[in-house]
Amino acid sequence: IMEVFVDLTPIPQDDGPERVCVIQYPTSFTLAYNYLRAVWAADELSERALRLSATCLKLNPANYTVWHFRRQCLNSLGLLSDKEAIQKDLNLAGTLGGSNPKNYQIWYHRRALLESYGARDFCDSELEYISAVLREDSKNYHAWSYRQWIIQSVDEEDLWQKEIEYASRLIEDDIRNNSAWNERWFAVHRGKRGNALSIDTTRMEAQFAIEKGAADPYNESPWRYLIGILKEQHQSGNDAATELIIEYEAKAYDARSVLIDADRDPDGCSNLTSVRIDLLEMVGDKESLQKASTLATGLANEYDLIRKKYWRLRADQLQQRLCVLSA
Amino acid sequence: DSNTDFVLANVLDDEKRSQIINFVVQLQQEDGSFAGDEWGEIDTRFSYCALSILSLLGAMDRANVDRAVQYIASCQNMDGGFGSMKGAESHAGQVFCCVGALSIAKSLHVIRHPDLLGWWLAERQVDSGGLNGRPEKQADVCYSWWILSVLSILGRVDWISKDKLAGFIAKAQDPQDGGIADRPDDMPDIFHTFFGIAGLSLLGKLPQSKSSPTSSSTSSSTSLAYREIDPVYALPVDVVVRCGLSAQVFKGKDGAVQERLKHYEVLERN
Numbered sequence: 200i201m202e203v204f205v206d207l208t209p210i211p212q213d214d215g216p217e218r219v220c221v222i223q224y225p226t227s228f229t230l231a232y233n234y235l236r237a238v239w240a241a242d243e244l245s246e247r248a249l250r251l252s253a254t255c256l257k258l259n260p261a262n263y264t265v266w267h268f269r270r271q272c273l274n275s276l277g278l279l280s281d282k283e284a285i286q287k288d289l290n291l292a293g294t295l296g297g298s299n300p301k302n303y304q305i306w307y308h309r310r311a312l313l314e315s316y317g318a319r320d321f322c323d324s325e326l327e328y329i330s331a332v333l334r335e336d337s338k339n340y341h342a343w344s345y346r347q348w349i350i351q352s353v354d355e356e357d358l359w360q361k362e363i364e365y366a367s368r369l370i371e372d373d374i375r376n377n378s379a380w381n382e383r384w385f386a387v388h389r390g391k392r393g394n395a396l397s398i399d400t401t402r403m404e405a406q407f408a409i410e411k412g413a414a415d416p417y418n419e420s421p422w423r424y425l426i427g428i429l430k431e432q433h434q435s436g437n438d439a440a441t442e443l444i445i446e447y448e449a450k451a452y453d454a455r456s457v458l459i460d461a462d463r464d465p466d467g468c469s470n471l472t473s474v475r476i477d478l479l480e481m482v483g484d485k486e487s488l489q490k491a492s493t494l495a496t497g498l499a500n501e502y503d504l505i506r507k508k509y510w511r512l513r514a515d516q517l518q519q520r521l522c523v524l525s526a
Numbered sequence: 527d528s529n530t531d532f533v534l535a536n537v538l539d540d541e542k543r544s545q546i547i548n549f550v551v552q553l554q555q556e557d558g559s560f561a562g563d564e565w566g567e568i569d570t571r572f573s574y575c576a577l578s579i580l581s582l583l584g585a586m587d588r589a590n591v592d593r594a595v596q597y598i599a600s601c602q603n604m605d606g607g608f609g610s611m612k613g614a615e616s617h618a619g620q621v622f623c624c625v626g627a628l629s630i631a632k633s634l635h636v637i638r639h640p641d642l643l644g645w646w647l648a649e650r651q652v653d654s655g656g657l658n659g660r661p662e663k664q665a666d667v668c669y670s671w672w673i674l675s676v677l678s679i680l681g682r683v684d685w686i687s688k689d690k691l692a693g694f695i696a697k698a699q700d701p702q703d704g705g706i707a708d709r710p711d712d713m714p715d716i717f718h719t720f721f722g723i724a725g726l727s728l729l730g731k732l733p734q735s736k737s738s739p740t741s742s743s744t745s746s747s748t749s750l751a752y753r754e755i756d757p758v759y760a761l762p763v764d765v766v767v768r769c770g771l772s773a774q775v776f777k778g779k780d781g782a783v784q785e786r787l788k789h790y791e792v793l794e795r796n
Contacts, residue, residue, distance in 0.1 A: 267565055307567045338663065340610070340617060347613050375662040381615035384604065390613055392600070419649065419661040427604035506648050509685040512779060
């Protein structure tokens, strides 16, 4: 470094007039960052500055300002439109991220590069990279956010289809992976909100969810998904939607057999019971509302004591709706 | 505003205050979201930071608050929670950022299903009494803040078991060096110590006044009085009141609003 930057005077870190705590940086760290400060003071955006930024990032991959500076160098050198250079920087980010894939800056760098160049050319390789990270940590929030951004940017039908399959595979691997369920929702809705799915797609999604729910009724995610899917239809209020909801209320009741077969109390799984309450409420006739209210009271008094105040409120609300119907 | 001036006296002159406001305001995007810096990472964390900063500096009118609110509203998911961006998985930390921002913007009405959100948050409490940040993840003391603060704003703190949570936080304190860890038996750190104490404050487990001289006390230590933390700004309540900071909260079920939130605008529950 000293040879390359012989024309510059290194600038030590200015910790202000009253230093509370002095960090003992290793010599290599101090040297690299002293020269980086000199480069900044000289307003230099060059090849050697780019190389120095890599050195500094290897020493501290979380240094936000250095990542920003690196992008400025890339921009100045015209490299943001150079496919090879982009790939090299993606590789650098990958190397630096290896030991800490939760570093915000590394994920943002990947996105910034693709925002500049365009996501299409790197779509496949980036999705592959993200899959590799998710194999290590299937719920890495940054990885999933970045994945969603790429798919939404490219926005091609076969990509959406492949993503539904990807989410399904991850759910098969671990039915408790809420991130994968969220991704399925995202892909099935093509990243948009507002329009409900077709009744056929809804049925397919509801069936997927209830099968996974029945596999382990204590697992939260499939039940949230099921209710979300059916609520969307419920809002439309059409006959096909009502029929579907009645059908799935019955299926949710049948799922109790899974618990019975396992010698468990079929009303003791609060996740399953809460699904039944939601579905009965959607069905909305007097008998269903009464059943729902009884189930909610059961949760409040016995089966989900930790949330008893919520369930008592819920039972009250259901009773109120019953009163209105009876009047 | 005289109270805000009190905050800024001797710290920020007019020019520096303007610079900060300009910096924040120009980070707002077309869709109402906020970037973290000029190169544009978007995240609802920045929506919260931006609105909190502008509120502290008495400059909310300088941003397009309506659009900021609309953007946050678009980050609501089907489970009632909020993520870092549209479509992102609901995460308790991001829920705090979104609901906190909506509270500062006095726009809690855009939460489509506050009961569903409250329940999603209550479902984060696991058998150990701790709270996790997403379904099927481990409980972590820091969620005592991210979740309790939101439940406080929503007026639904009693939807979790306060005693069980307090027990979890207490068990996470390291008996050797006194700090609080993310969960029992782990190594403590400052981050989790702060959130553990903040959580205990929101749970009402930290006494506000010194005990009277007549109460029994075998030890010679003086009894401590703790300041209360505000769930919107994560500042002591007395600081929020002194600076005249405003926000909005939901009424509790019984019509009562927590004492520490009485200076805020109250929204009826429907």
